[in-house]
Amino acid sequence: MIRLGVPSKGRLMEKTFDWFGARGLSLRKNGNDREYAGVVEGIEGVELALLSAGEIPRELAAGRLHLGVTGSDLVREKVAGWDLRLRELAHMGFGGADLIIAVPQAWVDVDTLDDLDAVAAAFRRTHGFRLRIATKYHRLTREFLREHGVADYQLVDSQGATEGVVRNETAEAIADITSTGETLRANGLKILSDGMIHSSQATLFKSNTAPWSDAHRATLDALEDRLGL
Amino acid sequence: MMPGPMGGPARAEAARLSAIFEATGAQAVDTSILQPADVLLDLYGEDIRARAYVTADPLRGEMMLRPDFTVPVVRAHMEEGGDPARYTYAGEVFRRQETDPARPIEFLQTGFEIFGGDPAQADAEVFATIAGALEGLDLRPSTGDIGILMAAVRGLGTSEARKAALLRHVWRPRRFRALLDRYSARTPLPAHKTALLAAADPMAGIETLPGLRSRAEIEARIATLRAEAETPPLGEEETALIDMIVDLRETAPNVLSSLRDIAVDMPAISDAVTGLTRRLDALSARGVDVETLPFEGSFGRTTLEYYDGFVFGFQSPTRADLPPVATGGRYDALTRQLGQGRAVPAVGGVIRPELVVQIREGRA
Numbered sequence: 001m002i003r004l005g006v007p008s009k010g011r012l013m014e015k016t017f018d019w020f021g022a023r024g025l026s027l028r029k030n031g032n033d034r035e036y037a038g039v040v041e042g043i044e045g046v047e048l049a050l051l052s053a054g055e056i057p058r059e060l061a062a063g064r065l066h067l068g069v070t071g072s073d074l075v076r077e078k079v080a081g082w083d084l085r086l087r088e089l090a091h092m093g094f095g096g097a098d099l100i101i102a103v104p105q106a107w108v109d110v111d112t113l114d115d116l117d118a119v120a121a122a123f124r125r126t127h128g129f130r131l132r133i134a135t136k137y138h139r140l141t142r143e144f145l146r147e148h149g150v151a152d153y154q155l156v157d158s159q160g161a162t163e164g165v166v167r168n169e170t171a172e173a174i175a176d177i178t179s180t181g182e183t184l185r186a187n188g189l190k191i192l193s194d195g196m197i198h199s200s201q202a203t204l205f206k207s208n209t210a211p212w213s214d215a216h217r218a219t220l221d222a223l224e225d226r227l228g229l
Numbered sequence: 230m231m232p233g234p235m236g237g238p239a240r241a242e243a244a245r246l247s248a249i250f251e252a253t254g255a256q257a258v259d260t261s262i263l264q265p266a267d268v269l270l271d272l273y274g275e276d277i278r279a280r281a282y283v284t285a286d287p288l289r290g291e292m293m294l295r296p297d298f299t300v301p302v303v304r305a306h307m308e309e310g311g312d313p314a315r316y317t318y319a320g321e322v323f324r325r326q327e328t329d330p331a332r333p334i335e336f337l338q339t340g341f342e343i344f345g346g347d348p349a350q351a352d353a354e355v356f357a358t359i360a361g362a363l364e365g366l367d368l369r370p371s372t373g374d375i376g377i378l379m380a381a382v383r384g385l386g387t388s389e390a391r392k393a394a395l396l397r398h399v400w401r402p403r404r405f406r407a408l409l410d411r412y413s414a415r416t417p418l419p420a421h422k423t424a425l426l427a428a429a430d431p432m433a434g435i436e437t438l439p440g441l442r443s444r445a446e447i448e449a450r451i452a453t454l455r456a457e458a459e460t461p462p463l464g465e466e467e468t469a470l471i472d473m474i475v476d477l478r479e480t481a482p483n484v485l486s487s488l489r490d491i492a493v494d495m496p497a498i499s500d501a502v503t504g505l506t507r508r509l510d511a512l513s514a515r516g517v518d519v520e521t522l523p524f525e526g527s528f529g530r531t532t533l534e535y536y537d538g539f540v541f542g543f544q545s546p547t548r549a550d551l552p553p554v555a556t557g558g559r560y561d562a563l564t565r566q567l568g569q570g571r572a573v574p575a576v577g578g579v580i581r582p583e584l585v586v587q588i589r590e591g592r593a
Contacts, residue, residue: 080327106438108431109450111421114407119442119450121397126446130274139327142275149404151397155275166440188439193421 001047002219003210005059005068008036008050012202015094016069019202023227043226045219054078056205061085063209066216067223073099073177073200077137087206089229095202097177099137101144101195104166104173105188112194113148116173120152123172134158134171137197141175144197163187239337242582243319246339249362250317253354255341258316260301262323266291269300272535272566282323294323298340299560299577300567306344306575307568313345319582332552333583342577344564349504351576352539352559353511359543359555359578360517366588368543368554372481373528375399376538376559377488377501381474384497385467387412388460390453402475402530409471414462425451426458470495477526481509484524508539532556535563539576545588554588555580 006027007013017027026041027048038048051059056070057078069092075082103110110119120131131153135141138155145153156171163183165171175197178184184191204227206220251257267290269277281296295301298318306314319339326332341358343351360370382395391412398405410416425431431451438444470491477484488502509519529540538559545551557578565572 081330084330104439104442106435107442107447108425108435109447109454112419114404117404118394118453121394122446122450122453123442127441138278142279146276146279147403149398149401149407151274151401153275154270155278169439169441172440172442188437 001045002066002216002223003047003049003064004040005049005051005056005065005070006038007053007056007069012053012069012095013050016092016202019092019094020227025226043219043223045215046223057082057086060205060207061209063207063211066207066210066212066220068205068207069202070205071095071097071200072203073097073137073140073198075203075205076198077140080139085207085209087208088203089206089224090204090227092202092204095200097179097200099140099175099177099197099200100191101133101141101173101175101197102178102184102189102191105185105190107190110192112192113145113150116192116195117150117152120150124152130154131173132156132171133173133175134162134165135175136162137175137177140197148194163189236583236586238586239583242585243337243339246362246580246582246585247317247319250339250341250358253315253341253358255315255317258302258305258318259320260295260298260305260318262295262321263292264295264301265289266293268304268567269293269296272300272563279327280324282325296324297322298338298579299342299563302340302342302577303560303564303567303575306342307564307571307573310344312573313343315341315343317341337582338579339582340577340579342575344573344575346574348538348559348574348576349507349511351574352508353515353517355557355576355578356512356539356541357515357517359557359580362580363543363555363585366554366585367546368588369523369546371523371525371528371542371544373525373530373540374501374505374538375529375536375540377498377505378471378474378526378530379537380498380501381471381491381495384495385463385471387463387467388456390457391460391463400530400532402527409463409468412460412463413465413468415468418458422454422458426455466494474498474526477524479524481519481522481524484526485509504538529558535560535566537562541578545584548588548591551584551587552581554584 006016020027024042027038029038029050036050038050040046040048053070054074056068057075059065060068061079075086079085110116123131133153134156136159141155158165162174162176164187165174181191266283282294284292286292302316302318317340321335322338323335326334341355343355379396379399382392385392395405395408398408473491477487485505492499492502513519529536536558538561540558542553543555544553555578559576561572561574564575
């Protein structure tokens with residue numbers, strides 16, 4: 001059996017079920033709503049596992065799932081060298097969100113990463129510590145800022161309500177996911193014009209590290225046919 | 230099978246190298262494997278987290294598995310060392326690998342550091358001693374001198390603010406290039422900045438200001454941007470000279486003659502060029518073939534290290550997949566940062582014994 005992991009709740013689960021449904025494959029949870037196993041109807045040899053979207057990247061990288069649906073941002077953040085261990089089979093066209101860098105709207109002098117870098121240098125001189133950027137996407141943010149030559153910042157961990165950190169004075173800027181920017185604006189923040197770290201969407205991934213027997217491969221071929229991949 | 234850090238041949242090689250360094254009078258020193266993270270984070274910034282293992286102690290806070298020996302050795306020297314002094318050390322360093330699983334996460338380094346003394350002589354001694362220790366291996370040396378680029382930037386006929394910004398980014402070539410293009414008006418001022426500077430009151434409509442960055446700080450930045458906009462662009466000639474220095478890639482004698490030509494138009498680099506001349510003489514006196522010694526104007530600019538003068542490396546030409554077998558350079562500024570006001574000229578280098586063994590075995 002091929003193990004397919006999909007998000008276990010919320011809109012991401014519903015949209016995933018819809019996406020497969022539109023391609024003639026019915027994904028269903030087993031029995032009651034609390035159970036985290038399911039069935040795939042319309043094709044033989046595929047078993048459904050319902051997991052937290054945040055755990056799916058790790059399970060794919062470890063080869064415990066053959067296929068999985070999760071955000072492309074989560075894979076890039078959680079799996080080092082992800083493109084060696086996983087392959088993108090399909091961008092699914094939903095769950096879109098942008099990982100961006102945002103600063104207070106009141107920073108009228110700041111519009112680009114170039115400004116952020118200059119402000120970070122001055123901030124460190126004035127305050128004696130590095131400008132703090134709150135995020136839960138440490139790897140993606142650090143790689144992005146290194147690539148663009150931004151210095152004199154530090155990342156502080158924020159696992160939720162990241163938009164509020166500036167007001168609470170625990171950070172000066174944030175790197176966070178946004179879909180409409182509404183929450184950012186409501187919290188007095190604005191997105192840097194060149195501050196797009198990654199444009200994410202729900203993606204069907206294949207694990208290169210999972211065991212792929214001939215039978216598994218035959219099932220994958222049949223599945224890809226059905227999905228039009 | 231790659232010899233691990235505990236491998237006998239690598240240990241024996243480390244001991245052989247230590248003996249060579251000790252024979253020059255270097256004092257053998259050791260450092261803790263667990264280093265306080267704050268010192269390294271303060272020096273290198275967030276990038277060090279991608280390279281070093283961070284762990285936490287309930288009482289001491291964040292600690293790092295030493296990513297190199299240089300920082301703890303410099304700290305120890307600045308606290309209690311005499312002048313001049315020379316040290317050698319050998320042991321494991323630890324490096325996170327986020328992209329290449331083939332790179333080791335734990336390997337040996339045997340190092341040699343000289344504090345004080347005549348800089349040209351010390352540079353030459355470190356390079357020649359390491360080259361001597363690696364004799365018989367087919368390795369290609371690389372050299373450079375970040376001090377020449379820094380001297381050229383200091384000599385630009387422009388504002389101190391621009392020079393400080395360029396010096397801050399000497400180790401980030403991409404941002405350095407972007408700044409240079411902006412200061413020489415090769416790239417236009419972005420529309421956002423034009424609008425900001427045209428506004429009668431840029432802060433109009435800003436009522437609340439969340440966070441630690443104050444109104445005064447924002448106004449100071451706007452004043453800086455105003456002053457910057459009023460500073461005349463760098464002349465084509467000056468930026469062309471910087472480009473020439475960055476792009477130098479020739480044998481040391483040819484580079485020296487190019488630099489002497491550049492120094493005619495840019496006298497600010499004269500002292501650095503004299504330093505290079507003296508270093509090449511000192512290398513030659515120690516038996517290094519400087520006629521064929523390669524020199525690159527940008528060598529050492531993308532490392533995390535704080536090299537600000539002579540830089541060098543030794544790489545296997547047939548094993549380009551391997552990291553350099555030895556690297557080193559001068560780090561005067563690092564001693565100032567760690568010395569709380571005190572500074573000592575310092576130069577050093579490390580050899581990776583596992584790579585020496587690997588290349589020697591590959592050749593046999």
